[in-house]
Amino acid sequence: MTNALHKRLACFTELDESDLAHLDRLCEDVRTVKVGEDLIGEREKPEEVFIQLEGWACRYKILPDGNRQITGYLLPGDMCDVFVFILEHMDHGIGALSDITYAAVSKQKIIDIFDSHPRIAKALWWSTLVDESILRQWLTNMGQRFAYERMAHIFCELWLRMKVVGLAAGDEFHLPLTQNQLGDTIGLTPVHVNRTLQRMRNEGLVELDNKRLKICDIEKLKEIAQFNSEYLHMKRC
Amino acid sequence: MTNALHKRLACFTELDESDLAHLDRLCEDVRTVKVGEDLIGEREKPEEVFIQLEGWACRYKILPDGNRQITGYLLPGDMCDVFVFILEHMDHGIGALSDITYAAVSKQKIIDIFDSHPRIAKALWWSTLVDESILRQWLTNMGQRFAYERMAHIFCELWLRMKVVGLAAGDEFHLPLTQNQLGDTIGLTPVHVNRTLQRMRNEGLVELDNKRLKICDIEKLKEIAQFNSEYLHMKRC
DNA sequence: GGCTCTCAATAACATAAGATAGGCATCGTT
DNA sequence: AACGATGCCTATCTTATGTTATTGAGAGCC
Numbered sequence: 202m203t204n205a206l207h208k209r210l211a212c213f214t215e216l217d218e219s220d221l222a223h224l225d226r227l228c229e230d231v232r233t234v235k236v237g238e239d240l241i242g243e244r245e246k247p248e249e250v251f252i253q254l255e256g257w258a259c260r261y262k263i264l265p266d267g268n269r270q271i272t273g274y275l276l277p278g279d280m281c282d283v284f285v286f287i288l289e290h291m292d293h294g295i296g297a298l299s300d301i302t303y304a305a306v307s308k309q310k311i312i313d314i315f316d317s318h319p320r321i322a323k324a325l326w327w328s329t330l331v332d333e334s335i336l337r338q339w340l341t342n343m344g345q346r347f348a349y350e351r352m353a354h355i356f357c358e359l360w361l362r363m364k365v366v367g368l369a370a371g372d373e374f375h376l377p378l379t380q381n382q383l384g385d386t387i388g389l390t391p392v393h394v395n396r397t398l399q400r401m402r403n404e405g406l407v408e409l410d411n412k413r414l415k416i417c418d419i420e421k422l423k424e425i426a427q428f429n430s431e432y433l434h435m436k437r438c
Numbered sequence: 439m440t441n442a443l444h445k446r447l448a449c450f451t452e453l454d455e456s457d458l459a460h461l462d463r464l465c466e467d468v469r470t471v472k473v474g475e476d477l478i479g480e481r482e483k484p485e486e487v488f489i490q491l492e493g494w495a496c497r498y499k500i501l502p503d504g505n506r507q508i509t510g511y512l513l514p515g516d517m518c519d520v521f522v523f524i525l526e527h528m529d530h531g532i533g534a535l536s537d538i539t540y541a542a543v544s545k546q547k548i549i550d551i552f553d554s555h556p557r558i559a560k561a562l563w564w565s566t567l568v569d570e571s572i573l574r575q576w577l578t579n580m581g582q583r584f585a586y587e588r589m590a591h592i593f594c595e596l597w598l599r600m601k602v603v604g605l606a607a608g609d610e611f612h613l614p615l616t617q618n619q620l621g622d623t624i625g626l627t628p629v630h631v632n633r634t635l636q637r638m639r640n641e642g643l644v645e646l647d648n649k650r651l652k653i654c655d656i657e658k659l660k661e662i663a664q665f666n667s668e669y670l671h672m673k674r675c
Numbered sequence: 676g677g678c679t680c681t682c683a684a685t686a687a688c689a690t691a692a693g694a695t696a697g698g699c700a701t702c703g704t705t
Numbered sequence: 706a707a708c709g710a711t712g713c714c715t716a717t718c719t720t721a722t723g724t725t726a727t728t729g730a731g732a733g734c735c
Contacts, residue, residue, distance in 0.1 A: 264582055284563050333573065336574060338529075340577050343625060388581030388582065393693070436526050633685090
């Protein structure tokens with residue numbers, strides 16, 4: 202079940218057997234959450250770090266007027282707020298987009314890693330820095346790109362991230378999002394998400410049906426999005 | 439000259455005399471950069487951490503089509519990419535928006551802090567996490583808010599950040615941005631930045647002249663922006 | 676002195692995306 | 706079988722914002 206985690210960290214660094222074994226031991230406290238429920242709510246005080254094992258979750262912010270912005274996805278192998286216990290409270294929530302399983306790792310175990318497993322510690326830092334880099338890229342897409350390009354970009358990113366953890370065989374992967382949620386991600390109304398999606402289908406770029414996204418023409422998609430994967434910092438992929 | 443740095447970190451934690459003295463020693467390698475020049479370019483490999491002492495800098499990304507997105511501001515007292523030497527290369531550039539002075543701190547000195555000065559180390563983590571939180575907030579503004587609200591929000595944020603480092607006396611502060619750069623920050627064309635600014639002036643919210651922004655009605659501005667400062671995690675301010 | 680630049684301001688027009696509404700499936704519940 | 710909820714799709718109309726272009730003020734330069 203920690204397979205995705207191993208693959209994800211392998212993008213950054215080579216971990217030896219003892220590191221991998223230690224990672225697996227960290228993931229012993231496995232929990233499940235049903236679709237639609239929160240792993241942690243906005244304004245709560247986090248006491249543990251989460252490692253995503255199966256399924257999709259997202260970070261989100263709810264505004265006073267009820268609008269919601271999804272600010273990131275947690276895919277299998279992703280880690281969540283490694284240093285978050287430094288902050289007093291969450292400035293956003295984390296919710297399950299599908300039924301998920303994750304491992305809860307105590308604060309103390311994280312602190313111990315920094316003393317005893319420097320390679321893992323470095324990988325945790327890497328993960329945090331990549332999260333930040335993705336945010337910068339999303340902000341850039343939102344500020345400088347049209348709906349069509351933004352959608353192409355998010356599809357390219359998710360495709361690549363699923364691929365490195367072995368979950369996008371045959372250019373097809375599980376995308377457990379409603380059009381509404383996709384809109385909350387790239388700042389569009391559901392109606393315009395639909396329009397944009399229809400256009401992509403008509404142009405033979407993607408197929409999306411029954412929560413599965415099939416990438417039909419990745420090169421074209423990358424071109425539309427001006428997609429450059431460097432911001433994901435996967436130096437070993 | 440490290441006054442702003444002290445004030446900034448004081449938002450998060452109480453540092454004692456020896457911590458403050460150590461901070462000052464870190465800031466001995468002071469450098470200057472002229473407006474318009476880069477502190478570090480996109481794709482370069484960073485070897486040092488920067489501590490902003492005077493003036494404004496920004497993080498930015500340039501897209502293949504020439505568009506630019508500003509993804510963050512570095513104000514006096516801000517620190518830059520404390521852990522960045524984990525990544526192979528910069529995924530964005532850092533440029534000077536005014537003449538600036540900053541301190542360059544070597545990789546090794548940063549690593550030493552984590553061994554010898556845990557309170558400072560924690561403050562560095564805090565700084566990184568706040569950067570990430572600001573990015574989430576900017577993304578949310580970009581995705582869910584109109585131009586008028588976005589502009590109100592960025593003014594509220596900058597006002598507060600300048601205030602905590604003692605640089606916004608009398609609700610007025612130095613804002614060394616052209617309307618073009620402001621547009622690159624909140625995802626607007628210069629023409630629409632100007633329109634939006636005129637509206638704010640007409641409604642008596644702000645005055646902006648000669649690179650100085652005066653906040654005339656902060657309460658109204660906060661209301662328009664639905665501004666809630668919690669995302670800045672200034673627990674002691 | 677006139678030159679070029681940059682920046683702010685404004686006007687006229689174009690369009691990407693939002694708002695509203697309705698129809699049609701599917702699915703779980705009673 | 707009837708029901709309500711949810712998600713997808715489409716059409717029509719509106720509007721926030723982009724595009725293009727012009728003007729004038731100020732700053733630096735030779």
